[in-house]
Amino acid sequence: MPTQPKANTHTFITSDLVKQQNTSSRPIGVFDSGIGGLSIMHCIKQQLPNENLLYVADTLNAPYGEKSTVFIQQRVNDIADWFVAKNAKAIVVACNTATVSAIDQLRQNLAIPVIGVEPAIKPAAQQSKQKKVAILVTKTTAENQRFLALVQQYSNTSEIYIQACPGLVELIEQDKKNSLDCELMLTAYLQPLIEKGVDTIVLGCTHYPLVTSLIHEICGNNITIMETAQPVTEQLQRQLIAHQLINLSTHVGSATFYSSQNSISQQQLFSHIWQQSLSLHKFP
Numbered sequence: 001m002p003t004q005p006k007a008n009t010h011t012f013i014t015s016d017l018v019k020q021q022n023t024s025s026r027p028i029g030v031f032d033s034g035i036g037g038l039s040i041m042h043c044i045k046q047q048l049p050n051e052n053l054l055y056v057a058d059t060l061n062a063p064y065g066e067k068s069t070v071f072i073q074q075r076v077n078d079i080a081d082w083f084v085a086k087n088a089k090a091i092v093v094a095c096n097t098a099t100v101s102a103i104d105q106l107r108q109n110l111a112i113p114v115i116g117v118e119p120a121i122k123p124a125a126q127q128s129k130q131k132k133v134a135i136l137v138t139k140t141t142a143e144n145q146r147f148l149a150l151v152q153q154y155s156n157t158s159e160i161y162i163q164a165c166p167g168l169v170e171l172i173e174q175d176k177k178n179s180l181d182c183e184l185m186l187t188a189y190l191q192p193l194i195e196k197g198v199d200t201i202v203l204g205c206t207h208y209p210l211v212t213s214l215i216h217e218i219c220g221n222n223i224t225i226m227e228t229a230q231p232v233t234e235q236l237q238r239q240l241i242a243h244q245l246i247n248l249s250t251h252v253g254s255a256t257f258y259s260s261q262n263s264i265s266q267q268q269l270f271s272h273i274w275q276q277s278l279s280l281h282k283f284p
Helices: 009-024 038-047 069-085 096-109 121-127 145-154 168-173 180-195 208-219 229-242 264-274
Strands: 028-032 053-057 090-093 132-137 159-164 200-203 224-226 255-259 280-282
Touching: 028 038, 028 069, 038 053, 038 229, 038 264, 053 069, 069 090, 069 096, 090 096, 090 229, 096 145, 121 132, 121 145, 121 200, 121 224, 159 180, 168 180, 168 208, 180 208, 200 208, 208 224, 255 264, 264 280
Parallel strands: 028 053, 028 090, 053 255, 132 159, 132 200, 200 224, 255 280
Antiparallel strands: none
């Protein structure tokens, strides 16, 4: 009886590999209401250097923390549609307010992975020695039911103090993070938390890592500050691997920046935060 020929599995493996290579070179979309998401963008660039990245700052409408949920959802949908038109393979919502306000409906509408930003409540509650944790957030996040449910779920035995910080994002967006106004504002928000004995502060807005040094100056170095760039990057990497979307190229990926309020001053601010000169394009 003649021997049956073996299936040409090598052909299929090669075909799948080529398909993955073609798919994996597509960009990852990252967006925030302004420059805050650059902290996450920078972490992604460091840990996934071969990925092509698109960053959108909706600076014209910043801060989202003072906007209605309906408005935020519409802007998030518009930006996501733009990323899809750019053939993005994944989207990172690098904004806490946009995450709590719009990520659920965004995931329902998109077939690509969508990674959001959530405050590090659980690890903060677990490691706080005094069991007293503060979360610095925008006004909209402080009132959001999804966020409040996370606080209740992960607070464990810790006391959680939610501190809304209206006006802080605006100062950061105006590149006034080292100004006296910023110091006075942060002191007003942080002093009551210090008096309560808080030993861990969670930064619940991607803009706030840009004033980490000022927070330490006000609170002292015994305060533990927790932010989300690293966990978000790790989750993005897991999703890319799970969906076979990791860029297989050995070349360093590109990073392209857009803003809904494009100007020379904006470009200078972006270059300062990114720590190298860059070209800023108009969005959309």
